[in-house]
Amino acid sequence: METPTLYAYYRSSCSWRVRTTLNWKRIDYETIPISLIKDEQKTPEYSSLNPLQVVPTLKIDGVSLTQSIAILEYLEETRPEKPLLPRDPIKRALVRSLVQAIASDTQPVTNLRVVKYAGEERRDEWLNYWMTYAFQRIEVQLATTAGDYCVGNEVTLADVCLVPQVYNANRVNVDMSKFPTIQRINNKCLELDAFKKAHPHRQIDCPDELKEN
């Protein structure tokens, strides 16, 4: 079987979600960096792989898959070892609710193209406002679902989505002391190899001044 190829940007939280999941499931993969700063997601070559012109794209099993959450569900369905969804349908719904609270209600409002269009002068205020808004609600939801991780004591797709969002929040100085549950879960996840290896600062396209090993 061919090694899967991930087209990703080091700082893209959607790319980080897929990296963590591939690592967690011990799926070897190669990375091809797509620079969002240089608008490489809009080249004809990349657009033919990903008509939506976003990162990531995962080439796997002979196809190009797009949209991080669709990719996570695909990996879960085709590589069920080391599951990232519980078996119980109600618990699965709790996990997916948190996934969407981040992937739909938080990240898209704070991505690069939306911030640009909202006005560069509003950048930090805009990002801080929306991430704080989202974390306030997610913190309340976690009070009813969290154990060691977002839902109970096993790592799930909710944790996979939460960690990159916390990284983004820290970048714009969101006051994380208001969100003790989110912080605790984030720190616990970052002790795990799958999350650590997926960290933006350990990617090949990370600028030298941020790079860690």
Place this chain on the structure above:
Amino acid sequence: METPTLYAYYRSSCSWRVRTTLNWKRIDYETIPISLIKDEQKTPEYSSLNPLQVVPTLKIDGVSLTQSIAILEYLEETRPEKPLLPRDPIKRALVRSLVQAIASDTQPVTNLRVVKYAGEERRDEWLNYWMTYAFQRIEVQLATTAGDYCVGNEVTLADVCLVPQVYNANRVNVDMSKFPTIQRINNKCLELDAFKKAHPHRQIDCPDELKEN
């Protein structure tokens, strides 16, 4: 078994997604309107059902489920008759990619609270810009997946998500003639009872001047 209760707002596209799916799967339900205009999603009573303070919430099987996409997946898992996801994992991924292209990349950027924060004076331009942007990319993606519907010739969750987004686009005069595939699929879906009955103008909280029967 108790009749499921849907807490919804007639014009919320996320509510419409759940209504269509319940109708499609022939699940009887009751509606409790939550007015987003009156901020009823923030009352303590509703917040206790839905800590994220968004619509919809579905009370079903003894629990309150939140986030429309998590609800659709739950209904698909627990009520597999009249499926809205194909069996093949790759086709499921194609459906879910379109679902997320709408549910993550389009709708959240254009919802009420984001538009308010972007500035009321930018309302129409903001909405038109983002929906046009998204439909341009989705139209290209559909060229590779569509048959009668978004993915092949069966109705899927992608169609369930597309139709409410087209309604929103029409409200702000997006030039839909640029998106012939989206228009064709939208019209075909709106011939189906499950979509028609779920239409905002047929909901109990729809104002009289818009109401249809």
